[in-house]
Amino acid sequence: MNRECLHSLFPAPYTLIHCTLLMVFFFSLSLSYAVGPSHLDKNKVSTGCATCHKGHGTRGTTLLESPKDNLCFKCHGGAGKAKDVYSVIVKPSNHPIIQTSRYHVTGETLPEREGSVPRHASCYDCHTTHRSEKGNAVKGMKGYTGRGAGIKQISGEYQVCYNCHSDSANLPPEKNIATAFSPSNASYHPIETYGKNSFVPSLKREYTASSIIKCSDCHGNDDPSGAQGPHGSIYVPILRDRYEREAGLESPSTYALCYRCHNRTSILNNESFKTHKEHIVFNQTSCAFCHNAHGSATHRNLLNFDMSLVFPNNKGELSVMASVPGKPRCFLSCHVKGKTFDHMLSGPNMSKMSSSQSLQSRATGSRPLQYCVNNRCVPNW
Ligand code: HEC
Numbered sequence: 081m082n083r084e085c086l087h088s089l090f091p092a093p094y095t096l097i098h099c100t101l102l103m104v105f106f107f108s109l110s111l112s113y114a115v116g117p118s119h120l121d122k123n124k125v126s127t128g129c130a131t132c133h134k135g136h137g138t139r140g141t142t143l144l145e146s147p148k149d150n151l152c153f154k155c156h157g158g159a160g161k162a163k164d165v166y167s168v169i170v171k172p173s174n175h176p177i178i179q180t181s182r183y184h185v186t187g188e189t190l191p192e193r194e195g196s197v198p199r200h201a202s203c204y205d206c207h208t209t210h211r212s213e214k215g216n217a218v219k220g221m222k223g224y225t226g227r228g229a230g231i232k233q234i235s236g237e238y239q240v241c242y243n244c245h246s247d248s249a250n251l252p253p254e255k256n257i258a259t260a261f262s263p264s265n266a267s268y269h270p271i272e273t274y275g276k277n278s279f280v281p282s283l284k285r286e287y288t289a290s291s292i293i294k295c296s297d298c299h300g301n302d303d304p305s306g307a308q309g310p311h312g313s314i315y316v317p318i319l320r321d322r323y324e325r326e327a328g329l330e331s332p333s334t335y336a337l338c339y340r341c342h343n344r345t346s347i348l349n350n351e352s353f354k355t356h357k358e359h360i361v362f363n364q365t366s367c368a369f370c371h372n373a374h375g376s377a378t379h380r381n382l383l384n385f386d387m388s389l390v391f392p393n394n395k396g397e398l399s400v401m402a403s404v405p406g407k408p409r410c411f412l413s414c415h416v417k418g419k420t421f422d423h424m425l426s427g428p429n430m431s432k433m434s435s436s437q438s439l440q441s442r443a444t445g446s447r448p449l450q451y452c453v454n455n456r457c458v459p460n461w
């Protein structure tokens with residue numbers, strides 16, 4: 081776009097023509113969409129271009145009316161404003177915009193190639209001021225596939241997030257979020273593409289197995305009446321709802337994040353996993369002990385145990401056999417609220433038998449092995 085033009089939004093007649101053309105261009109742009117760019121809409125920003133740009137300044141810059149973020153805060157800061165983002169980015173969990181936006185460089189290449197560059201986030205990393213519109217605040221951004229390729233114009237919000245949360249050299253590899261959402265994983269929340277599971281009975285009416293969801297469906301403001309978006313929240317890490325990851329009493333609020341889309345009644349009625357209720361309600365196990373909220377490379381149903389609480393069982397086994405839907409056999413031991421739950425195949429008085437004996441008894445069929453937890457056995461599991 082012609083930056084010269086901006087340089088003289090008002091003075092020289094020659095560039096005024098350019099400006100008129102530019103405005104006609106923007107005007108037609110706003111006509112060609114059902115929803116136009118909000119900042120170029122006279123009904124929303126009545127004082128037009130000059131609200132943000134001024135006629136005099138340094139060539140080659142966009143001659144903004146105020147230094148970068150401050151410009152945004154003129155309208156998106158200050159209590160009482162409907163789209164007050166400032167009061168959100170100071171919440172306990174946030175994008176560190178105030179602290180790090182100064183490291184943003186116009187035209188920078190992301191993901192970051194240098195490990196030593198400080199990590200940053202600014203309004204301009206997620207929004208293109210001239211393109212943002214109602215229902216598509218990140219429209220017009222550059223993005224990243226999460227697997228090697230840059231994207232000139234994103235087709236999904238996650239591609240913006242991957243600019244900084246996937247292959248960035250200044251991010252430890254274990255924090256690469258794109259890994260969990262890879263379509264080649266056994267399961268994942270449907271961000272990049274449709275999910276792999278057609279049996280998700282708990283889904284609320286608004287969702288089906290062919291829904292696509294956004295990062296910002298989970299990461300966002302805890303206050304539904306404040307400015308929406310993954311700017312900040314009282315819930316770490318920038319979650320829209322509460323999601324307890326420690327063992328504790330179940331309630332609609334404890335796991336509100338999941339219950340936003342998954343019916344609590346269905347989960348607690350064991351419609352999918354036959355002992356959901358026993359685990360969640362009676363043993364006070366958090367969803368996070370068993371599920372990874374993003375995805376699982378190796379297991380269906382986002383199964384990915386919290387390895388700080390799960391250990392090999394008494395036989396040294398640590399694995400999951402999920403061949404029968406709803407009744408996976410987990411061979412492991414887990415610690416919840418000071419109690420240990422040992423999951424294994426065993427028979428009566430198993431504790432007195434060595435594991436070679438138990439294999440033998442299985443072979444001869446004399447003592448049928450059952451699936452047991454702490455020697456409490458569940459027939460037909
Ligand atoms: C709400 C504030 C705002 C309004 C209103 C606004 N601009 Fe901008 N404009 C910006 C910002 C901020 C940038 C810097 C680009 C960016 O990062 O979004 C910019 C960049 C530009 C550029 C440089 C090229 C580019 O897109 O990066 C031109 C030219 C421009 N604006 C012209 C206009 C014209 C003409 C209007 C009126 C039709 C206008 N702007 C209205 C904020 C605004």
Ligand code: HEC
Nearest residue numbers: 118124125131151152154155203207209212213214215217
């Ligand atoms: C002159 C006031 C003004 C300035 C300055 C301003 N905005 Fe806005 N912005 C608005 C208005 C008005 C809306 C539409 C709000 C509505 O419809 O309720 C809006 C909407 C948005 C939206 C969401 C699109 C939508 O309509 O839902 C984003 C994202 C946004 N602004 C980002 C920015 C960023 C980033 C900056 C700084 C570069 C900025 N704004 C500067 C007034 C402003």
Ligand code: HEC
Nearest residue numbers: 152156163165175177201202203206217296307308309310
């Ligand atoms: C990490 C990326 C990111 C950063 C940084 C960011 N935003 Fe946003 N913002 C978003 C996303 C994503 C949405 C849309 C969420 C949705 O679809 O519900 C959004 C929405 C908005 C909205 C619309 C809110 C509403 O209620 O409709 C405004 C206004 C806005 N952002 C302004 C800003 C300003 C100003 C800054 C800098 C202080 C900023 N954003 C920084 C990602 C970001």
Ligand code: HEC
Nearest residue numbers: 175176199200201205240241243244295296299310317318
């Ligand atoms: C320009 C870079 C950038 C972009 C783009 C970006 N982020 Fe971030 N994000 C950060 C930085 C920097 C932090 C602070 C922690 C860190 O360094 O990872 C952060 C933190 C977060 C956190 C909190 C993590 C924690 O451990 O507390 C979440 C959640 C998050 N971002 C989600 C998103 C989502 C969702 C998007 C896309 C809408 C997005 N981010 C886009 C830079 C970015």
Ligand code: HEC
Nearest residue numbers: 280281282335338352353359365366367370381405406408
């Ligand atoms: C003890 C481990 C464990 C805990 C704790 C747990 N789940 Fe599960 N969940 C499973 C297993 C195992 C399956 C899959 C059963 C199968 O088909 O093999 C499953 C399946 C699911 C499914 C997919 C099918 C459906 O019901 O729609 C959802 C959604 C789900 N769990 C949500 C939750 C939520 C929400 C919580 C916390 C409130 C939770 N789970 C707690 C183990 C657990």
Ligand code: HEC
Nearest residue numbers: 238241245255257269271293294295298317323325368373
């Ligand atoms: C279904 C809800 C959900 C979706 C969708 C989702 N997240 Fe998360 N995310 C979570 C939860 C819950 C946590 C905290 C997990 C934990 O600590 O066990 C988390 C953690 C994070 C963290 C911090 C992790 C760390 O290693 O520090 C980042 C960053 C993040 N998510 C980014 C994203 C991005 C980017 C997307 C989209 C590509 C996304 N999330 C989609 C629920 C979600």
Ligand code: HEC
Nearest residue numbers: 267268275276277287289291297338341371373380381382
């Ligand atoms: C924004 C809506 C949304 C939220 C919030 C959400 N989910 Fe989901 N979830 C979905 C959708 C849509 C599917 C269906 C994907 C499919 O068919 O594979 C799904 C599928 C699942 C599955 C089955 C995945 C598979 O491929 O086997 C599990 C398990 C699950 N969710 C657990 C959770 C947990 C735990 C939380 C809370 C941390 C949560 N979900 C929050 C929308 C959501």
